[in-house]
Amino acid sequence: MEGLIPMIVVAVVVLILIVWIAKMYNTLVDFRNRFKNAFSQIDVQLKRRYDLIPNLVETAKGYIKHERETLEAVIAARNQAVSAEKTAANSPDDANAIRQLMGAEGVLTGAMGRLFAVMEAYPDLKANQNMMQLSEELTSTENKVAFARQAYNDAVMRYNTYRESFPSNIISGMFSFKEAQPFEIEDQAQRQAPKVSFT
Amino acid sequence: MDFFGHQDVARKKSGVMVVLFFCAVTTIVVAAYLVIAFGISFLNTKGLTSQVPHKQSSSGLSLWQPRLFVIVGLGTVTIILIGTLYKIAALRGGGRVVAESLGGRLVAASSRDSKERKILNVIEEMAIASGMPVPPVYLMDKEAGINAFAAGYSPDDAVIGVTRGTMELLDRDELQGVIAHEFSHILNGDMRLNIRMIGVIHGIVIIGMLGHILIRSTFYSSSHRRRNEGQGKLALLGIGVGLMVVGSLGVFFGKLIKASISRQREFLADASAVQFTRDSNGIGDALKKIGGYTFGTTITSPRAEEMSHMFFGPGLQSMLGSITATHPPLLQRIQRVDPGWDGTYPKVKTPRGFDPTSAPKSLSASKSRRMVDTTSSLAGSQRLGDTMDLQPAAHAVEQIGQPTRAHLEYTVRLLATLPDPVTCAAREPFGARAVVYAMLLHESNPHQETQLKRLRHYADTLVYDTTLQIKPLIQQLDPSVRLPLVDMVVPALRELSPTQYRAFEENIQALIAADDGLDLFEWVLQRVVMHHVSPNFHRIDPPKTRHRSLKSLANQCALLLSGLAFIGNDDRSRANHAFTQGAGLLSKAGLALRPIRVKSLAVIDGALDDLSEVTPRLKRIVIEACAACIVADKKVTTREAEMLRAISDSLGCPMPPLLPGQSLT
Numbered sequence: 040m041e042g043l044i045p046m047i048v049v050a051v052v053v054l055i056l057i058v059w060i061a062k063m064y065n066t067l068v069d070f071r072n073r074f075k076n077a078f079s080q081i082d083v084q085l086k087r088r089y090d091l092i093p094n095l096v097e098t099a100k101g102y103i104k105h106e107r108e109t110l111e112a113v114i115a116a117r118n119q120a121v122s123a124e125k126t127a128a129n130s131p132d133d134a135n136a137i138r139q140l141m142g143a144e145g146v147l148t149g150a151m152g153r154l155f156a157v158m159e160a161y162p163d164l165k166a167n168q169n170m171m172q173l174s175e176e177l178t179s180t181e182n183k184v185a186f187a188r189q190a191y192n193d194a195v196m197r198y199n200t201y202r203e204s205f206p207s208n209i210i211s212g213m214f215s216f217k218e219a220q221p222f223e224i225e226d227q228a229q230r231q232a233p234k235v236s237f238t
Numbered sequence: 239m240d241f242f243g244h245q246d247v248a249r250k251k252s253g254v255m256v257v258l259f260f261c262a263v264t265t266i267v268v269a270a271y272l273v274i275a276f277g278i279s280f281l282n283t284k285g286l287t288s289q290v291p292h293k294q295s296s297s298g299l300s301l302w303q304p305r306l307f308v309i310v311g312l313g314t315v316t317i318i319l320i321g322t323l324y325k326i327a328a329l330r331g332g333g334r335v336v337a338e339s340l341g342g343r344l345v346a347a348s349s350r351d352s353k354e355r356k357i358l359n360v361i362e363e364m365a366i367a368s369g370m371p372v373p374p375v376y377l378m379d380k381e382a383g384i385n386a387f388a389a390g391y392s393p394d395d396a397v398i399g400v401t402r403g404t405m406e407l408l409d410r411d412e413l414q415g416v417i418a419h420e421f422s423h424i425l426n427g428d429m430r431l432n433i434r435m436i437g438v439i440h441g442i443v444i445i446g447m448l449g450h451i452l453i454r455s456t457f458y459s460s461s462h463r464r465r466n467e468g469q470g471k472l473a474l475l476g477i478g479v480g481l482m483v484v485g486s487l488g489v490f491f492g493k494l495i496k497a498s499i500s501r502q503r504e505f506l507a508d509a510s511a512v513q514f515t516r517d518s519n520g521i522g523d524a525l526k527k528i529g530g531y532t533f534g535t536t537i538t539s540p541r542a543e544e545m546s547h548m549f550f551g552p553g554l555q556s557m558l559g560s561i562t563a564t565h566p567p568l569l570q571r572i573q574r575v576d577p578g579w580d581g582t583y584p585k586v587k588t589p590r591g592f593d594p595t596s597a598p599k600s601l602s603a604s605k606s607r608r609m610v611d612t613t614s615s616l617a618g619s620q621r622l623g624d625t626m627d628l629q630p631a632a633h634a635v636e637q638i639g640q641p642t643r644a645h646l647e648y649t650v651r652l653l654a655t656l657p658d659p660v661t662c663a664a665r666e667p668f669g670a671r672a673v674v675y676a677m678l679l680h681e682s683n684p685h686q687e688t689q690l691k692r693l694r695h696y697a698d699t700l701v702y703d704t705t706l707q708i709k710p711l712i713q714q715l716d717p718s719v720r721l722p723l724v725d726m727v728v729p730a731l732r733e734l735s736p737t738q739y740r741a742f743e744e745n746i747q748a749l750i751a752a753d754d755g756l757d758l759f760e761w762v763l764q765r766v767v768m769h770h771v772s773p774n775f776h777r778i779d780p781p782k783t784r785h786r787s788l789k790s791l792a793n794q795c796a797l798l799l800s801g802l803a804f805i806g807n808d809d810r811s812r813a814n815h816a817f818t819q820g821a822g823l824l825s826k827a828g829l830a831l832r833p834i835r836v837k838s839l840a841v842i843d844g845a846l847d848d849l850s851e852v853t854p855r856l857k858r859i860v861i862e863a864c865a866a867c868i869v870a871d872k873k874v875t876t877r878e879a880e881m882l883r884a885i886s887d888s889l890g891c892p893m894p895p896l897l898p899g900q901s902l903t
Binding site: 062068 | 309313316317320324328331335338343344345346348349350666667668669698700704733734735736737738
């Protein structure tokens, strides 16, 4: 009978340990789900943006006589981004896919910037009702992307921090919880977009 | 039976669940003891006693050893309790956690995918028609079966999950039928019972799981061990098999508990769905499609066992036939909603991306097809939908938790009046904040100036711009659309990150504080938004019933009624009259109330929190008293109706929107 008490103690300790490990594992899964879900918000807005761009290019074609290659560059960059977005949407926890999407997005943003610069030379195009509506919609979509990105990055940071801190890093190593990639915009032009004025 | 009655029944069912749980635990303890006692006596006879310290070597075959029984009993109970408590703790996150553990992916409220949009729209309409916030939708991408579930503790944290099969194969009417079925689980208080049942079942199934793990690990570790440990391995294997045997008993009990509680609720939900949509074809056709579909309602997720009772149709085939079936047979369900059915199932194609040969063989469909011969007995009776009258004269309070087709149609029309930019903004997190801010803006200038100044400083610049853009649209809205709009923004706001949500919350507080008093709509908006969005960011405690009588809550009741009376009536004597009307109803519950001068509506918040912990029957009395207080002056303004809905909502009783010309009580 004496041998039983230590055995019970060991059993209780083992049980507590198991529950603790399970809890950490579940928290990791929970955080991973959260950032994956947050990605779908970015995804919706990116898709919307990719749908708008061909319309915008189509409208611009009627006006822009020279510099046709700018338009082609936009379409090419958009198609690249679309395929990168598909891969990333399928596995938002794959850091590589996200990095590829970030790259493609950077190229697209650059191409769009050049297109808008070219458009400056065509006052008729800028005054076109359709064009005005499209670029308004595009800007609003970009704002939404930026906002969704912020939510996604928050979620990624929370997951990464938890994943790397002790003792959960043992669990994340054991069950191969991979590091998540925050979604950052690499293009310089977009970095300085929002201006905050304190009046 | 009304909403409150159903809630009571659901509560009683949880009593049944507890009793069954104790039966299950006792049986498992006895079984575990028998297995271990046999094991020890078996070892004794094989002369292995030297390894097992055991004093009663001569009476080793005796099966009654009290000490061993106590040890085994304590051990088993501890394991079961830990399993149950752990699961209950893990489910603290509510419906979201359940949906994600089943492999669900949150569908962004702003999705533009046409199929996702269809589901989102159907759910949005139904939620607003039932007077509850729009629940988030989870899609189980990998599930080919046609199935759906609702999970959560209360309408506040409810989520709806659907499988890919459901999304791809059902048309709008069928989808409406299935979703209405799930809504009735939300409204009838089944969800809370279901989520608790997951915890209970996890505990009694866990022993079998341990056995499974033990056997697997002994097999895996075999190559690393030295040979002379073979006997120890054999013992471990023996323990594993023993645990599995005991565990299968647990699984059996788990199924029995689910079956005894879930099955009747499924019929009820089907009937409520028909009442809600007033169309037995929708749910009937969905059930028939399931019958003609190779995958039926299969759920392949490994969690399907412990959660099978939550689904629209059985996720797993029941081995033991009808005793342990979580759902009534498909055939019977179809016949109840459509007695004139000829017994044929439509052929349903498997959607792309799924292999039809991977479908499980013995499905309810093939089984019930053989059973079709009973149609004649019911053929004379009418369809469920035909016998139901539209309840045109029903009072709003009576329709709490029981929305009808009229509400659904009213909602669809109401949503159509919303200007497009507002609808789009309300559906995604970026614009949803702007919608809420714009709704909080004052009409008159000095206050609005202060509010805008605050937003310019503290809100996102881009959100500020959006707010200004949609402000004129929001201010033109008909007052009756405002509350539905609030219900609409909830899922989008839940997608905010915690940091974003905190800033949003602060801005709301500041906007409300910008003018002196708390305006009624401001209070309603804050109440509804905070009540439904914050559970996503804080841990939620499942709602508890703490009070069985209103006696100890007299003060809270007085505060609530006074607030209502003084809001609806400027002049003191009229307010007193309104208060007496309300208090009159409560005096039946043995309460003597005195009017209290309410300075701000904020004090009502605390009162409502306390009152949300009374039994459903008492909630009904409280809501009726509030309604009596409101109609005391013989007229109901939109604001008063909004307030009643907010109160009802805070008490966890979703109240459908007030139909034009409908009376409150």
